[in-house]
Amino acid sequence: MAILNRYDYILSALPALEPIGSIPPISKIDFLSMISGDKNVADTVEIILLNDDITQYEAFLSGEIDKDRLDLAVISMESNESKPVLPDFLIHEEQKHEKGLEHLASDNLWSRYFIYASQVAKQKSKFLDAWIGFEVGLRNALTTARALALDLDPNPYLVCPDLAYYEGDYNNIISAWNAAANPLIAMEVLDKARWEWLEEHGTLYSFTADEIEVYAARLVLLHHWRRILSDSENK
Numbered sequence: 001m002a003i004l005n006r007y008d009y010i011l012s013a014l015p016a017l018e019p020i021g022s023i024p025p026i027s028k029i030d031f032l033s034m035i036s037g038d039k040n041v042a043d044t045v046e047i048i049l050l051n052d053d054i055t056q057y058e059a060f061l062s063g064e065i066d067k068d069r070l071d072l073a074v075i076s077m078e079s080n081e082s083k084p085v086l087p088d089f090l091i092h093e094e095q096k097h098e099k100g101l102e103h104l105a106s107d108n109l110w111s112r113y114f115i116y117a118s119q120v121a122k123q124k125s126k127f128l129d130a131w132i133g134f135e136v137g138l139r140n141a142l143t144t145a146r147a148l149a150l151d152l153d154p155n156p157y158l159v160c161p162d163l164a165y166y167e168g169d170y171n172n173i174i175s176a177w178n179a180a181a182n183p184l185i186a187m188e189v190l191d192k193a194r195w196e197w198l199e200e201h202g203t204l205y206s207f208t209a210d211e212i213e214v215y216a217a218r219l220v221l222l223h224h225w226r227r228i229l230s231d232s233e234n235k
Contacts, residue, residue: 010035011211017218020188020195021229024222028052028073031219041209044125047117048216049073050087051135052224054113057084058106071223089116107159110139114160127201127210131217133165134197138190141170145178187228191221 013034015025028049036042053075059065070077075084090112114136121129140158147154173193180186195218202214 007038007041007208007212011215014215017215017222020191020221020225022222024219024226026219028071028219028223031216032073035212038209040124041212043120044128044209044213045216046074047120047128048131048213048220050075050113050117052220053084054090054109055224057086058109060084065227069227071227107157110159114163118160118163125209125213127213130165130201131213132163135194136160137164137166138170138173138193140164141174142177142190145174184228188225191225195221 014031017025032042032045032049035045050073053072056065056070056072057075060067060070067077070084072084075086077084090109114132117132118129121132136159140154140161143157143159144154147157173189176189177186180189198214198217198221202211
C-alpha cells in the first residue's frame with residue numbers, strides 16, 4: 001500500500017476554487033488555521049497572504065477602506081489599536097512620520113516585504129521563489145509603463161528589480177492593461193494574468209506543499225477580486 005503524502009488530507013479537505021469573480025469558499029483565516037500545524041508550509045503561505053494584507057493596509061492608510069472592512073490574515077488588528085500592526089520585519093522607524101515621501105514609503109514597505117519573502121523562499125519553496133519573481137516583475141512592468149506615460153525615469157520607482165524573474169514577458173499584459181476602458185477592467189486584466197500564471201505553474205493533484213501555496217495565491221486573488229466587485233457595487 002502506498003504511503004499517503006502528509007498534505008493529502010489537507011488538500012482533500014479544502015473546498016474547490018472557482019475562477020476569478022466567484023465567491024471565495026473559505027476565509028483566509030480559516031485556510032491558514034487548516035495548515036498551521038506544519039510550520040514550513042505555514043511560513044510560505046503566510047508570505048503569500050501577507051501580500052494581500054499589505055495591499056489592504058495601504059488602502060486603509062489612504063482612506064480607501066474602513067477599519068471594519070479589513071480582511072487581514074497575517075497583519076494583526078488589535079481592538080485597542082487605531083491601525084493594523086505590521087510584523088517587525090516590515091517596520092521602518094525612520095519613515096513612520098516623514099511627510100512628502102508617500103510613494104517612497106510605500107516602495108520601501110514593499111521592498112522589505114519582497115526581500116523577506118525571497119529569503120524565506122530560498123530556504124523553503126521553489127514555487128514561492130518563482131511567484132515572487134513574477135509578482136515583482138509585473139509590479140515593475142506596471143511602474144515602468146506609468147512612468148513612461150508621464151515622461152519620467154522609472155528606475156527610482158522600481159521595487160527590488162534584482163528579484164524580478166519571468167520566463168515570458170509582460171508586453172501583452174501591459175498592452176491589455178493600457179487598453180482597458182476603465183480601472184475595473186484594468187484590474188481584471190492583471191488578476192486574470194496572475195491566475196493564468198498560477199495555472200501554468202500549479203501542481204494539481206501532486207499533494208505537495210507547492211499545491212497548497214498555489215491554492216493560497218488563488219484564494220488571495222478571489223478575495224481581492226471580491227472586494228473590488230463589492231466596492232464597485234456599493235458606488
